[in-house]
Amino acid sequence: MSRLAVIGAGYVGLTTAACMARLGHTVVAADIDADRVALLSKGEVPILEEGLPELLAEGLASKRLRFVVGAANAAPDAEFVFLCVPTPQGDDGSADLSFVEAVAREIAPALRPGTVVVNKSTMPVGSTRVVERILAAAGASIEEIGVASNPEFLREGTSVRDFLEPNRVVIGCDDPSVAVRVSELYRGLKAPILVTDSASAEMIKYASNAFLATKISFVNAIANLCEAVDADVREVVLGMGYDTRIGFEFLRPGPGYGGSCFPKDTAALLHAAEQAGYDFTLLQGVVDVNRRQHERMVDKARDLAGGSLDGVRVAALGLTFKANTDDLRDSPAIHIVRRLIEEGARVVAHDPAAPARVLDLVPGLELAGDPYAACAGAGLVAVLTEWDAFRWLDFGRVAAELAEARILDTRNLLDPAAMRRLGFVYEGVGR
Ligand SMILES: NC(=O)c1ccc[n+]([C@@H]2O[C@H](COP(=O)([O-])OP(=O)(O)OC[C@H]3O[C@@H](n4cnc5c(N)ncnc54)[C@H](O)[C@@H]3O)[C@@H](O)[C@H]2O)c1
Secondary structure (H helix, E strand, O other): OOEEEEEEEOHHHHHEEEEEEEOEEEEEEEOOOHHHHHHHHHOOOOOOOOHHHHHHHHHHOOOOOEEEEOOOOOOOOOOOEOOOOOEEOOOOOOOOOOHHHHHHHHHHOOOOOOOEEEOOOOOOOOOHHHHHHHEEEEEEEEOHOOEEOOOOOOOOHHHHHHHHOOOEEEEOOOOOOHHHHHHOOOOOOOOOEEEOOHHHHHHHHHHHHHHHHHHHHHHOOOOOOHHOOOOOHHHHHHHHHHHOOOOOOOOOOOOOOOOOOHHHHHHHHHHHHHHHOEEEEEEEHHHHHHHHHHHHHHHHHHHHOOOOOOOOOEEEEEEOOOOOOOOOOOOHHHHHHHHHHOOOOOOEEOOOOOOOHHHOOOOOOOEEEOOOHHOOOOEEEEEEOHHHHOOOOOHHHHHHHHOOOOEEOOOOOOOHHHHEEEEHHEOOOOO
């Protein structure tokens, strides 16, 4: 078993730290946020992730997991240092590596010979080399230190399961002996381990996310066409999905993709393509379809409201970027709600997990304690996140709360026939 440092205790870092402790390694996790470190040290998880509180408790009790403030305090004794800090979208679309660079500079003087720095954050092709150069410039003896790429594929909401039961583990390093050492950390998992060069590993992550985004935009484009020709996209997807070459996964029409990864990773890949002189029109199309899909939901809301949203009270059900997470980053729901408010609507939202700071993100938004309170007096309900709880609402009661029984179901969560029987004017996506 090995000694690990994990830098950044967010969705990826905290999951990595807790799961690596579960696998038997000794882990010191560092964050720059002292409040977060204090909470975690007490066994409190600041994010919504199934199974993480239990794993955290287990790690703390076994003393295989502890938390410190500052990367430099985690690095000294580590054999492997996992970088799990943000790589947000820069102004030009590229991945902003400033968090990674800052951490590399901070840990360089503390690294022992033989340590491997593992890039788990999503970083563009060439980043392994970038980290090597920064470490060397900041005083690390780079001949004695390895740098590997080990992109993460977990999904928020199921991060623990995805980490412990991955479809695959990808490790990229131009020195095979370093890659093998990293692969041994995952020995307890039943998953194929792909050891490759660093550039290919870095590209695998971007190509995977771009492909998933493509599936979403593709099915949304088909849904839009279904509306025009009076076909039902749900039937279409069912008929497509039985073809094993296509499958059912990720073919769910909706308001467009969002979250902390797909928008920034598609932008970064487009930027990388442009830098490389490759005209990636296919991916540009995916991004354009997605942007228009958000706006299409606003158009549907306006049409349902009779042509104008000015002065219309809208009940927004859901704010997080998808169900079973508290993450609001690049949420299509937030985008749509902002636009509704811009057009003069009064939006009262309910979300089971969105943190209260959502009110800072969307000026003018109001929150309700439950879905029925959100609907009281509203002229339109918009289902914006596919929380299961919304599927099982008492829609008779919802209708009674509303001033007008109109429902925009951007997630195709509800049964249109049942809604119409209850007297709703119902609008979904592609049906
Ligand atoms: N969230 C996902 O679903 C997901 C999935 C796969 C890959 N990724 C990638 O993983 C990386 C991290 O994403 P995330 O969602 O976990 O981000 P996050 O914002 O949830 O967590 C990042 C953490 O790093 C901390 N941090 C920032 N600077 C630091 C520093 N100098 N020292 C120590 N800690 C520092 C922050 O305080 C924060 O807690 C990104 O590159 C992302 O693209 C994310």
